[in-house]
Amino acid sequence: MIQTIDVTTLQTWLSQGRAVTVLDVRPEADWQEWQIPQSVHAEAYYDLKASQLAPALQQLKFPLDQPIVTVCGMGKMSLVAAEQLQAQGYQVYSLAGGMQAWSLAWxxxxxxxxxxxxxxxxxxxxxxxxxxxxxxxxxxxxxxxxxxxxxxxxxxxxxxxxxxxxxxxxxxxxxxxxxxxxxxxxxxxxxxxxxxxxxxxxxxxxxxxxxxxxxxxxxxxxxxxxxxxxxxxxxxxxxxxxxxxxxxxxxxxxxxxxxxxxxxxxxxxxxxxxxxxxxxxxxxxxxxxxxxxxxxxxxxxxxxxxxxxxxxxxxxxxxxxxxxxxxxxxxxxxxxxxxxxxxxxxxxxxxxxxxxxxxxxxxxxxxxx
Ligand SMILES: [Fe+2]
The missing domain is CATH 3.60.15.10 (Ribonuclease Z/Hydroxyacylglutathione hydrolase-like)
Known part of the structure; x- marks a missing residue:
């Protein structure tokens, strides 16, 4: 079961400078145009969409004690990405509503x-x-x-x-x-x-x-x-x-x-x-x-x-x-x-x-x- 995080909570974490990895799994062009500050990108979207293990996620090396928040356009693919990361031992949350919901963050x-x-x-x-x-x-x-x-x-x-x-x-x-x-x-x-x-x-x-x-x-x-x-x-x-x-x-x-x-x-x-x-x-x-x-x-x-x-x-x-x-x-x-x-x-x-x-x-x- 993947936990989700809402925009207000992520906004609070970032405002407080809390250690968190924001991982964007949209196609790279979307990430390039608009992204959450400090987010990193993994080119996993097409693998996730095809329900395949995404090599880009398998290769990631993040600190295990720091939460990861996965992000996509609307909060669906980020759930799939979160599952794959959770299987690797990470503490993962998926951003509910994705970048669409993030539009209201301030x-x-x-x-x-x-x-x-x-x-x-x-x-x-x-x-x-x-x-x-x-x-x-x-x-x-x-x-x-x-x-x-x-x-x-x-x-x-x-x-x-x-x-x-x-x-x-x-x-x-x-x-x-x-x-x-x-x-x-x-x-x-x-x-x-x-x-x-x-x-x-x-x-x-x-x-x-x-x-x-x-x-x-x-x-x-x-x-x-x-x-x-x-x-x-x-x-x-x-x-x-x-x-x-x-x-x-x-x-x-x-x-x-x-x-x-x-x-x-x-x-x-x-x-x-x-x-x-x-x-x-x-x-x-x-x-x-x-x-x-x-x-x-x-x-x-x-x-x-x-x-x-x-x-x-x-x-x-x-x-x-x-x-x-x-x-x-x-x-x-x-x-x-x-x-x-x-x-x-x-x-x-x-x-x-x-x-x-x-x-x-x-x-x-x-x-x-
Ligand atoms: Fe205007």
Whole structure:
């Protein structure tokens, strides 16, 4: 009998730095695209599928006193792998629900406290790369781009004695279902969205240059169209920019989701202008993006960089507009799985569907490096 382990338990083990071997048995290309931090890969999938002993598992040499957690796409082949490993004397668990379930795993990283006492916590959906933020000043808190169950944010705020007063999205997301509206309802906070023509639910519209006060902190909206037309970035106290999917640490937002070629071109051009505005900021400004394209490590290190560092890591930012637009529209990376359904649900602003996991499965694909 193979024991299973759920996502929350494995997430806790990794957060605690517990000695565990995470062994991924999916085909190598799947592992290369998206994996659990610190996981190792064994090319066993096709043998397991054919109900054969997998040589790749027989050859493994792991410490016998350290548990192994086997992982596959949905938690089926990992059970077969676990059986073969258990027969070799290992203590093995199979991750229930596999990488699909892991999509909801998360961890946090706290930024150094700002001079005026403002605190920022980055909440990372490690299995998907979505980054959201909890910002607090004098006990008043705000959440940007909630992508996890609202109780995650409510609990983080409650533990610190903070009251969530505002929940904002940077844009209408295509890769995950926004939990912002739900979080605002549960916490009694105001739900803000960049003013747009697409959302049919009610929200407090954010217009360019609008300011929101949070304790002694000030958040200023900056219109940064391009990735989507309504995209906004939010500048905290003139020094920290929550850049959504406009600017990442070494990539820019893709302009082609839900767009035909001509519109993608217009959006790429708008993105160029938006980025030019950001590039006028102090090079020491901290960029806090909406996504990362790598699985987020359980290391407590915030995913952030100074504007100068981002500029050095993103050659596209130095291109003239024509080259920038041509370059961005020449690449059309694979679209996020189910993005049309996700966009429709985010636009409708009605409740969340029961089967979130299947809908959101897969890597993030909002950036172009
Ligand atoms: Fe996006």
């Amino acid at each position: 961890n946090i990283a706290q930024l150094p406290t700002l001079a005026n006492g403002t605190e920022i916590i980055q909440i990372r959906r490690t299995g998907k790369g979505c980054l959201s933020y909890l910002i607090a000043s004098q006990g008043q808190a705000m959440v940007i781009d909630a992508s996890l169950d609202p109780t995650v944010y409510l609990q983080l705020a409650q533990e610190r004695g903070w009251q969530i007063q505002a929940v904002l999205d940077t844009h209408i997301h295509a890769d995950h279902l926004s939990r912002s509206r739900q979080l605002a309802e549960l916490s009694g906070a105001t739900f803000y969205l960049p003013a747009n023509q697409r959302s049919s639910g009610t929200y407090q519209p954010i217009s360019a240059n609008m300011q929101i006060q949070l304790g002694v902190a000030t958040i200023q909206a900056l219109a940064t169209p391009g990735h989507t037309w309504e995209s906004m970035s939010y500048l905290l106290d003139g020094s920290h920019l929550f850049s959504g999917d406009t600017l990442f640490l070494a990539a820019v937002g893709r302009p082609d989701l839900e767009a035909q070629a001509a519109e993608a071109q217009q959006r790429a051009s708008a993105l160029y202008q938006s980025l030019q505005t950001i590039l006028t900021f102090d090079p020491a400004s901290i960029i806090l993006p909406g996504h990362t394209s790598k699985p987020v490590a359980f290391d407590g290190q915030p995913i952030m960089a100074s504007l100068a560092e981002v500029q050095a890591a993103t050659p596209r930012l130095a291109q003239p507009e024509t080259e920038f637009v041509a370059g961005l529209t020449a690449v059309r990376p694979a679209t996020p799985p189910n993005h049309q359904t996700i966009v429709q649900l985010n636009q409708a602003g009605a409740g969340l569907p029961a089967d979130l996991i299947t809908l959101e499965a897969g890597a993030n694909r909002c950036a172009i490096a």
